[in-house]
Amino acid sequence: MQDSALSSSDAAAKIHLASDLQFLSGVGPDRAKLLAKLGLRAAGDALFFFPRSYEFPSAQTRLIHLREGVPASVVGTITEIESRTSANGRTTLGILVENEDGAFRVVFYNQPFRREQLGRGMRVLVSGTPKLAGLRMQFSHPRITPLALDEAPPPGDILPMYSLTEGLKQPQLRRIIGPIADALADRVQEVLPDSLREDAGERLQMPLPAIADALRQVHTPTDKDELHAARTRLAFQELLVMQLALALRRRRLTTDLTAPPMMPTAQIDARIRNRFPFELTGDQQQTIAEVGRDMGRQFPMNRLVQGDVGSGKTVIAQYAMLLAVAHGYQAIMMAPTEILARQHYATLTKAMARSRVKVGLLTGSLSGAERQQLTAAAESGELNVIVGTQALLYGNVAAAKLGLVVIDEQHKFGVGQRARLRSGGLDPHYLVLSATPIPRTMAMTMFGDLDVSTLRDKPPGRKPVHTYLARDGWRDRWWKFVRERLDEGRQVFVVTPRVSERVADAEETETEETGPEEANAAEAAEVADGMETIAGENVSAAEGVFEELQAGPLADYRLGLLHGRMSAQEKEAVMQRFAQGRTQVLVTTTVIEVGIDIANATVMTILGAEHFGLAQLHQLRGRVSRGRVPGHVCVFTDAEGSPEENERLQVFADTADGFELAEADFRLRGPGDLMGTRQSGMPPLRIADMQRDQQVLMVARQLAQEVIDADSDLSDEAFAALKKQVLRRYGKVLELGDVA
Incomplete structure (x- = not known):
């Protein structure tokens, strides 16, 4: 038994x-x-x-009935496992699986960790799309479900x-x-009132079971339709709790808080626009109108401006900051890294030249005396605009008359950190910027408390970026192309993945002053397992790439190295040398992902591209689209034998529109860490899936708003259990304590 x-x-x-x-x-x-x-x-x-998923053994196909190219599931016992490593370090794991009908093969490429997961004598369910390889059917990169030797589910059983x-x-x-x-x-405890559950069921066109039935069915399913209803009910409850929390926050921001109104009068508007030496795009005009309308009201603006690379989001921020200054208020602009903060400071200082607007830079690398001097200038009102990193959050900076906060790359700060700036008793207007286009469903969750403006138009004069997906034979050709561009006076980025000695590099999971999050060790190891060889070279760390290029194909050029383990001063020095042209090639991790603006850098090599999401690849590509010369990006991958990965990267090579790529990334990878969700401050979802449950999310959002419109603080006894769950899960991160 x-x-x-x-x-x-x-x-x-x-x-x-x-x-x-x-x-x-x-x-x-x-x-x-x-x-x-x-x-x-x-x-x-x-x-x-x-x-996380389900297997349906009742859909098993006998080996003799397999058809090439037709998805199938076959049960068998592993009888042989063989691992081979090629001269360039690529691994091939071949597995022979047998059952009463014969034998078939399973192949995994560059996944050596599979060797530890599978063993001879193991009984497995293999699910995938077979192809004929020689005389046997073969599954490449299938899903493998281990089964107990005596686990023989009868037809109809479903395996969670x-x-x-x-x-x-x-x-x-x-x-x-x-x-x-x-x-x-x-x-x-059942937290959904019957009337609410029935209403949701009608809108979703399926009856939603009670919580007890849903929990049983999701863990011990016996029927596909009942399982679907159970999973939908649990996903709906999870999304409803989230949307109620966001609706409560939106209500609080518009009714409980007071902000200084800053009307963009015709005179102020004209004075600000005269500082822009170029014609604004249609989207910029529309967004500025929305920002002006928001800031003219007596409650805080909470607006997200999302735009593709090079769409001109900084202009919107400059307009908002000058509007605040024109009304006698101060503005703070926060960036996720010191490199980007310094760049914003330089841009603003140049833009504010020949004006009375004083701009200060506050970062974590300042000396105590410098910090004290800037803090005093902010507190006295001498500084009109303060640019900085998270030092602004964790220090004791108290602006004399704070009217506006601009946060660049909102997803790298998180909801809780954004709220922290408001804790000083002031209710400034908020403008948050994102260079990562956001799929609609993600915008309703991570940024559900914000109004959204979108910049799709790009300023005239931007040149296209040509993107190439490299194959094995491209290596020498590509470095020859790079040398030719360098000889023309151009500069080059070489980007390596976020892995160094089997540990993820720090800067991708941290902002400058707070330190990295603790990475999941198993995930880090799994990522690192795939990093042994990239484009035929040992490039597991940026340092290794730097040394190999310096001694090899780029030996005659001036190289620089940039990564997250450097101090802020070291990073700044490296970037200054590159910006001034003293360095021709910058070998870097994704610390340059956002905002770095070097117009003369027109070529980028991305190594290990399979370890980046499409949105992240697009951000990297944006670093070579800043000037008036066409850019060139070549991505190298070691994902041989993975059609899915090659298809994903081909989408990147073929698609220049960041919004299209964001939706594609969302479809291909799911929400995952698409927007840096680990850093968003929002609790992770347990069962809801932003990709699969888009209709459920829409219904949850509609009902949540209707509930809050009718009962603004969930005081009805029927909502007592639901309110308790909302506060327990989101009360702290969304500052909902006053609703209790």
Whole structure:
């Protein structure tokens, strides 16, 4: 008889949501330690640890019925595993799987970690699209589901698939979580009033089950339709709680807070526009009108301006800051890194030349005396505009008359950090900028408390960027092309992935003063496993690329090195040398992803491109579209044998529009860390999927707004449980304490 977490009805009667997992039958202290790595310590944790996907064994295909190019699932036992490494370091893992009908092959390229996951004698369900290779059918990069030797689901059974950690297998988790769901589902409080659940069901055109039925069905599904309804109900509840929190925040910002009105009179508007030595695009004109309307009201503007690379977002920020200064208020502009803060400072100083507007720069690298001097100037009102990094958040800067806060690259700061600037008792207007175009569903979640303006038009004179997806034979040709451009006087970026000695580089998960987040070790190792060879070279770290280029194809040129482990002063010195042309080639990690403006840099090489999202690749490409000379970008990948990855990168090479790429990235990768969600401050979603649940999100948003319009602080007793969940999950990060 198989182990189970609850072996009898008597045991089930004793379990409760707070029960320690290690004391359940079939768990024990060793397995409990593994479960804890997944965040599972109590039975209630397991109940709300939802499957990431499902397998449908009833759809199995017999080996003799496989057709080339037709997706199928086949059960068999692994009988052979062979791993080969080529001269350039690429790995090929070949697996032979047998069943009563014969044998077929499974192949993985450049995924050596699979060798540790799979072993001879393991019974597996292989799902993918087979092709004939020689005399056998072969699956390349299929999904593999481990099955217990005695796990033979009858037709109709559905297998939930959970996220794992090393040492745990799917059958073990199913045997632990399934009985817990059966025992505890009825003890979970229903937070959705029946009328609200029925209304949502009508709009979604499916009846939504009660919470107990949904929890049981999502962990121990028996029917596809019931599973779909259960998962939809749980996703709806999760998204409704989020949208209620955002609706409460929007209400609070417009009714509970007061901001100084700053009307853009005709005289002020004309004076500001006269400072722009170019014609504004139609989108810039529209956005400036929206910003002026917002800032003229008596409650804080909360507007997000999103635009593609080179669309002119900085002009909008300059207009808003000058509008604040014209009314006698100060403006703060925050950037995610000191490099970008210094660049903004230089741009603003130049733009404010021959005016009485005084601009100051405050960063974490300033000496104590310099910081004290700037702080005093801000507090006295001597400075009109203060540019800086997160030192503004964590220091004791108190502007004398703060009227506007501009945050560049909002997703790198997060909701909680944005709220922190408001904690000084002032209610300034907020303008946040994003150079990463945002899919609509993401905008409704991460930035659901903001109004959104979009810049699609680009100023005239911008030249196109030609993008190439390199193959193995391109290496020498590309470096020859790079040398030719260097000989013409152009400058070059060489970008390496965010991995150094099997650990992600710091600057991609940090802002300048706060330090990196703790990365998930398993994820870092998995990423690093794929980093052994890129474009035929050992380039696991920026330092390695720098040394190889200096000794090899670019030996006759002046190279610089930039990465996140350098101090702010070192980074600034490197960027200054590159900006002044003293360095011809800059080898860098993605610290240059956002905002770096070097017009003479027209060529970029991206190594290990498979480790970047499409949106991030597009941001990198934007660094060579700043001047009036066409740019050239070549991306190298070691993802041989992965049609999906090559297709994704081909989309990047073929698509110049950042909004199209953002939607493609969203479809191909899901929300993931598309917008730096780990840093957004918002709790992660447990079951809702922004890609799959777009209709559910729309319904949740509609109903949330209707509920808040009717009951602005959820005071109705029918909403008591729902309100409690909203405050518990989002109260702190969205400053909803006054709603309690």
